Amino acid sequence: MTSSPDPSMPDTSDLLCFAIYSANHALTRLYRPLLAPLGLTYPQYLVLISLNHHDRQTISALGDRLDLETNTLTPLLKRMEAAGLLSRVANPEDDRSRILQLSDQGRELVGKAGEISACAAATMGGDLEELFDLRDRINALRARLGAG
Secondary structure, three states, X not given: OOOOOOOOOOOHHHOHHHHHHHHHHHHHHHHHHHHHHHOXXXXXXXXXXXXXXXXXXXXXXHHHHHOOOHHHXXXXXXXXXXXXXXXXXXXXXXXXXXXXXXXXXXHHHHHHHOOHHHHHHHHHOOOHHHHHHHHHHHHHHHHHOOOO
């Protein structure tokens, strides 16, 4: 005998959390082939974009900006440094922290990655105002949830 679903429990398609979760996966799948020719992963792309706009920031500032823990960022940054995309230099104000800066090779890669957002937006469809509004609403939700 099969039991009928509890009518008070929404199905996954009715859940905002599932919509955001599945959209995140779809976006990651969208970006993967766009970033592959540059040899970048999505998190590496985010690091490059952040450093492009906020070069010479600390690892903790980058972690705050990208909502990533230091233990997640450190191995990623070490790989990017080994690839010649950035350097981690001593912070003259705090010898316990490091400052991140893009290398010339990293800046060159940022230049090549410039079209990725436009390609992604075109694939998402809709007009830019609609996408910016959605971004702003998601950011406001995240802020209300205390995550950023």
